[in-house]
Amino acid sequence: MDFPWLSLTVAVPLVGALVVALSPRTGRLAQQVGLTFSLVTLALAVVVATQYQAGDGMQLTETYSWIPALGVHLAWGVDGLGLLMILLAGVLVPIVLVAAWNDTEVDLDGVGQGTAAGFTALVLALEGLAMAVFLATDVFLFYLVFEATLIPAYFLVGGYGREGRSAAAVKFLVFQLGGGLVMLAGVVGLYVVSAQAGTPSYLLSDLMGLDMPTEAGRWLFVAFFTAFAVKAPLFPVHTWLADTTGKATPATSVLLVSVLDKIGTFGMLRFCLGIFPEASQWATPVVVALALISIVYGAFLAIGQDDLMRLIGLTSLSHFGFITLGIFVFSTAGASGAVLYMVNHGVGTAALFLVAGFVAARRGTTSIRELGGLEKVTPVMAAMLLIAGLATLSLPGLSPFVSEFLVLIAAFQYHWFVGAIAVTAVVLAAIYILWMYQRTMTGPPPTVAEAPDAEAARKDLGVRELVAVVPLVVALVGFGFFPQPLLKASNDYVGDLLTHVGVVDDSPTVPVATGTSAEEGEH
Template structure:
């Protein structure tokens, strides 16, 4: 099994599926493209699951492939996954068939082929990003993700989608160009050491002087902060989620945006550890601003999709905070948060899309009373909203608590600011639920609005798309160890690369009042 090119297959399958879907005859433009896209995405998921069962948690990068790609540049087609990469690949291949099922009727007959072909193309490029172990190859597929993303945003959705697509593209291209300078800088540094290379295995062992590390870090971090997104380069996010289809928003926020925090772990910490420690005060400050600002701005939104998009600004602040406090709990919590956010926010986007489709508006004030006529939809909306605010028993709670504990270990005020966002999250989630599901809407009532009375509940297809996400939230809420067992070895290796150790816990001796540290500490 170890010799089978799993990752190349996972990249090639959806890419070929995208080509086949786009090339289907016009006479089959309505149903067949959906069936082909769904079949290809399910087959890709099966291959990824088989690969996951062959993964050994303590063996580092596995399923590696390395072929010379552009000899003159020293670039390789090199792929492999460790614990971080495996989870991100699995998250991608799980969400794509769910998005295809949820978007079954979203694209009109004339554009069905294009929509589902671009979805598969986005899956292929995202898997390539998470599997890349050559920095130049990573940069190429990092930028390649923008092509299907741009057409998904600009081609499908609301009237303002084209403007949102252009804004998205400008931000992402600007960040990518800054990162390109750092990619070239890494190659120059490796050449100065006698072995010009873009391979992670070569670059992670280089001794780079602190000043150079800082410049390289800035280039990478800016690109990843735009992608994540973080304050103050986040303004494309809300416009995109408001104008795009809900399926597109799921792929952007729950898959592509993870590339930002993935890159911070893989490249900033993995290759530039000294610069990562140097930048910690600024990054932690930006993360805390993102956490609080995202929650505050979300409270004031009337558009449901815009609100959900802005909550992700707050959530990504938590993820970045967990990464840069440099403890095993924080890093493990951040990676677990990446997975849980992808599942929970995908579910919230999709059920919100179902609500909006039935009501004909995304305005929170114009809804109200949905739970009386669609109790299943309202119930799932509540569960997924509670997951977003970190309710105990649902998987985001575990990751959020790990990050908050690590934040308090970093400094008490860091933890205090992070905790405040939990209160704000409860406010915007419960207020949104109250106004959309239990209220009557501004200027209307159930009796005065016959359309509201015939609002239908979720059908079997729609429940089927949400059920896997619901079950996953509950399962990993009570038993997160399968994920943490994959995450922890990666965290240990990364912190060792950065050169930090967990702070020693302290206890007060009741007899002497002295503070004693754990084994190896001093009194």
Template structure:
């Protein structure tokens, strides 16, 4: 029952926060502290799950299965493999950081604090359920349910364009969800004809599906996940949402919920439709490389600092998807590690730039300049977060990006070379942004930018510690990921390419047959 308890804790916490008194400063403060306490309890439960997970055994562990909708063959079925566990830990680490960093957010009314933090807790519980679901019907219900809290977090608490951004986000993701629903109905029909209808991952992996049907079902799932990720050309909702949302909402959306897209590609596309995944991989790889370069180019030209961070994520998700569809153990493990590391670096970037925007009253990079003179701690945090985003060696994203590129080079040198261009462009958009905002003479009107408070430093420190620590020693996370990555590559059936030894197969070193 540990997984169910982990899912239920933040949702029950949300109900508690909603029911608490409202209106006064003391009531607002109590709601914040209660929400933060709930996230810490959830983090503790996730660490208990990690302690019980056997990394050597691999496979799905701590499983629970109960009949849910009998006539449909749907089950409440949850379990964790190394990939799901990695994203569960990412979620439970980031949400306390977001809640603590959001204490100072200016909300429309004092009465909004309870609902604001309650929606964050609901989103955490739903995200955890998505990463644990091993029944595709349960996954779909939770997948769609995550739209609700984000819609309200953007639409009720965001900036001037919040209504437009929230509706655009919802429409894009609902369209993708409808395509996935059609594919799930198709799976139900296929499994019914094969015997007893089932939505369980273990049953669907063994389902015999003819080639044309498998490809059509794959497309339904893939487009839904490509919108969520987001992958070019399905990405246009993200910059608007990130520019309108509060910093904490942007972190939850990009660092956690958008990972559902890339997670879904591995869990459902590759594991249920391995043949179709291999069939579609040439097109997906091209789209991924376009995302890498396109996102980076647009980031270089941004003046809005929030949109810049959003476009960097479009580029980074291109790397993640590239690693997934290269189908090597190294690239797959690198992609999952990239999800974790990208979550940390993007969280730090969104939070520190959000604080900058709130202090200055503007998101325009042109309105900053010389801020390091009056806010040296803020400047240092931005520098570390930015260098992490450009994958500087010694910081966590470098290892994962390097693994993705190594795996890609073994499959396609041209794609790997073009993808490497994204690393060069990343250095441009990060260093130019840092130079324009932090160095040089102090910009007119920037005098009111104050340095980070103790609470803000406390919120950002865990991300920086993990970014630096995993940059030098990523092995603990890779130990969790590697067995699951090998299982995925085995399922697809492509296999790792043989090493280039220069010796013909079937010959010994002396050339004897």
């Protein structure tokens, strides 16, 4: 189509961020304007989904020459993977703004901080840059917006949250910039390789068809994968995760883990497998090992946490291990499960962070040992926390189960011991989620001495909080019983990607009776 739907999808939240930043610094106007821009962005993402035709590859493409001497273009395009990611971001941002409506003036310790207008502007800026990342089809453009996402993310972590947020923001930035610098070397290397092959180009379509020298491809793969492993995160470059989610606001943690961190696994699929297929298969044993360590280690770390927000953050280390494992076992089940996992994890973890934030706001603490008893006085909030927690442990009937099941099937097909190690996370997840729920929700209700505001501690979820959480719970249940819409969007993409990599799934083996038994069976 001639209409630039993708450019508009990127531009609207960025324009919204500018408008909100220039709006009055008091009252609800900034938040109302920001919410409106986020809803318009969601509507645009839905329009893109209606224009998308499954099975037709990259669509709604826009390509404009930018820096001809370097082969750089302002290029957008959407496929099944990108479509799911922009829909995920489009849905979560208005939910985050609603959930944080009353929480951006003070942190959990009651210390004054940045304004609501500033928070809203940063959220919209992050959304616009995330949209650009998921839609960019030029590697140079992707790198620029990949790094630019750190600017609003840094200020969201450092400007809003709990005591110690500044140190957490610096640690987050150092890790992310370190990965980005390594990736920059890979971006420069791609220019050299493409120039040697003829005309320099950063267009994804040109690079995917490039006959790249084996050694160069492997070194470039390492550069890109390192940056994506930090972003995801993956062991051993994960240590920023718990500190960040432990100090940031719940709303910021949702954006970081459910949207921004998806850029890591998105990049593995789009660029590592897309541009470096041979190197991706060469690195598979090491990547699979790192994924397994992340799965098990992240679960054990979560079990030992007392801080509720750190616990939820560390569960994501385990989940991103599953996603990475699904990508690098190179099978239809694994890749489809990984793409589905990215969406389901985003929805489930968002619900868990937000409900945990509502709990912490009522009790004035995120320490699990200081919580307890809310199940009796706030049954709706307890039910929402339980559903979100059960989704995190991939209970059958909730959407994460489908994706985790597909990844485990692929892991066992890859090698039995890989599947055996990965499946231990099912038991470990049950431990850290159910134990967390027992300690935070069961027991005697809170007393005046235990809560700074006993009346507030006994209030169940209000209308605004339900508006934020209920859509996520509905999605968890709906896609748990009917995941076909998500699979329909991703299956053709997965098939095309594996064909490009040169992987063909083995056909199922069906035993056939022979000799007399077979003849008797025919009669």
